[in-house]
Amino acid sequence: MSDIASGSALQSHWIREFFLARQPILNRGQGLVAYELLFRRADAGTASVVDDLAATAAVIEHATELGMENVIGGSLGFVNIDKSVLMSDFVQFLPRDRVVLEILETVKVNGEVLDRVAELRKAGYTFALDDVINESEDVRLLLPHVDIIKVDIAGLAPGVLDQLSSRFRTAKKKLLAEKVESLDEYRRCLDLGFDYFQGYYFAKPAVLSGRKLSPSEVALVRLMSQLNADAENADIERTIKQDASMGITLLRMANSPALGTGHRITSLAQALLLLGRRQLQRWVQILLYAEPMKSTGMLSPLLIMATTRGKLLELLAGHIAPRNRNMADMAFTVGIMSLMDALFGQPMDKILEQMLVVDAVKEALLAREGVYGEMLKLAEFMEQAGESPLQIDTALTSLGLTREDLFDVQVDAYAWSEQVSRQA
Incomplete structure (x- = not known):
């Protein structure tokens, strides 16, 4: 040997x-x-x-x-x-x-x-x-x-x-x-x-085409729309209370180390206050992917892929613009929303007609354009097992990143995705 x-x-x-x-x-x-x-x-x-x-x-x-x-x-x-x-x-x-x-x-x-x-x-x-x-x-x-x-x-x-x-x-x-x-x-x-x-x-829209949303999914979509429209906390809390399992999950997620609040949260009002809109929006996006497989007790591959993309893009944005929190948040949103066409079995443009997003996010999701589009393409190349490593290098160069930057964030994205997906 x-x-x-x-x-x-x-x-x-x-x-x-x-x-x-x-x-x-x-x-x-x-x-x-x-x-x-x-x-x-x-x-x-x-x-x-x-x-x-x-x-x-x-x-x-x-x-x-x-x-x-x-x-x-x-x-x-x-x-x-x-x-x-x-x-x-x-x-x-x-x-x-x-x-x-x-x-x-x-x-x-x-x-x-x-x-x-x-x-x-x-x-x-x-x-x-x-x-x-x-x-x-x-x-x-x-x-x-x-x-x-x-x-x-x-x-x-x-x-x-x-x-x-x-x-x-x-x-x-x-x-x-x-x-x-x-x-x-x-x-x-x-x-x-x-x-x-x-x-x-499983990541193609045809997989789930024609399926009806469950009551919990309808409530989550409504909640996401309220967050995008910057609704009042009282209205958001009212929507959450309409679905008991959503409220319980919110409290569990709010106390998750993966979300990093650092406080013990015991009520919905407290969760909304301490989490803030940014963390709450992330929670809703994650739960949308978790809901279809919840009754089976198994991890959804779409949930894993979406959360990995979201975290990977967020961490890459941190390398591109270290002090730009807004860019990191938008990068996360692009990553996690990029599989919603497969989740709902609808074309992405139809989904975006129902969800308010900024133009930069829309361009990334529909045409893979702009800095967020380039980051999303990089994540997709990585998922395909690097079948064309030159494409990965080209994407890194266009973003002003190095292989070392990608190496530094990749395993962190995997670990975060595994942790948060198992708690969703």
């Missing part, structure tokens, strides 16, 4: 040469269960998963030092490993109860590989096969040793998908459909018995 020796200077160099991205993995109820963690080389012209052992080791060690909970919260983390990482001692830096090790399709299987997988399974690690598109000899050899099969459904003929899903279900393996980009694809894989789903179908 390989032996890794790398000093802190080398690690710091490697870490800042990579972008970390996380992609949600959902269960059959569309609740968040895991993230795939991807490391992309910052100066790569194409999307190549890290395959350099020293670089991978440095990034893994750093992620471990940050605390996996800051990156994945209470969910599992799927991590790509090639043969060099599999055979190294360094893979054991990853907590066995928090990760699934994805064996890349480039790994050529032999006795040494099978022995190593068996050894790590005995130590408590869980394995998945990545990007399966057929039942190759390598897949057949590894099948008894893995728990999850990730099927790349992009471009896969329907008949082949049927055969693969049937074969792996017969083998009692969990099935994960990756690159699911439409509601139709999700439903087809659901019908075929897939257990998990990865792709951005």
Whole structure:
């Protein structure tokens, strides 16, 4: 097995040469269960998963030092490993109860590989096969040793998908459909018995089109409109009291460390006074995403993505204009509102007709224009796992930011999103 020796200077160099991205993995109820963690080389012209052992080791060690909970919260983390990482001692830096090790399709299987997988399974690690598109000899050899099969459904003929899903279900393996980009694809894989789903179908407006808002959601939209119109506190309090669960949630959120009031809040009037309009507006925006999944007890992927975008844009604004609180607030609003078309199943322009926002926010949401639009594009590039790292660098340059600036705020945004989403 390989032996890794790398000093802190080398690690710091490697870490800042990579972008970390996380992609949600959902269960059959569309609740968040895991993230795939991807490391992309910052100066790569194409999307190549890290395959350099020293670089991978440095990034893994750093992620471990940050605390996996800051990156994945209470969910599992799927991590790509090639043969060099599999055979190294360094893979054991990853907590066995928090990760699934994805064996890349480039790994050529032999006795040494099978022995190593068996050894790590005995130590408590869980394995998945990545990007399966057929039942190759390598897949057949590894099948008894893995728990999850990730099927790349992009471009896969329907008949082949049927055969693969049937074969792996017969083998009692969990099935994960990756690159699911439409509601139709999700439903087809659901019908075929897939257990998990990865792709951005859930963030597209068609997913929830036609659904009716619940009474609580109607109350939240009304409250948001009142806040945008700068209504009186008495009117706002009256709206909150019309929905008992909203009032209870407000008090819980008002006392959350994530919102940082620093005081014990026991009444709605006190909450409104101490929170202020800025924090209250954030709370309402967050609850809009939390409401549809509340009855299931599962985390909504839209909630996670929206809160991550909001916090990321807010922190980036702090680097661009450190003393401009208003800019940071507007950046947060752009980030968190950017998925409301998917949330409500309506075009963004229709939503903005019902919600009063300033022109700069509207331009960002409708056309990705202006400084907020550039920040939003940067967040979207990051979500796509850095498939075109040059786009990330271009966006950073246009904002006057560096890779180090992005590195400094990214994990903070992940950690804040996980904390506030679990309290919503």
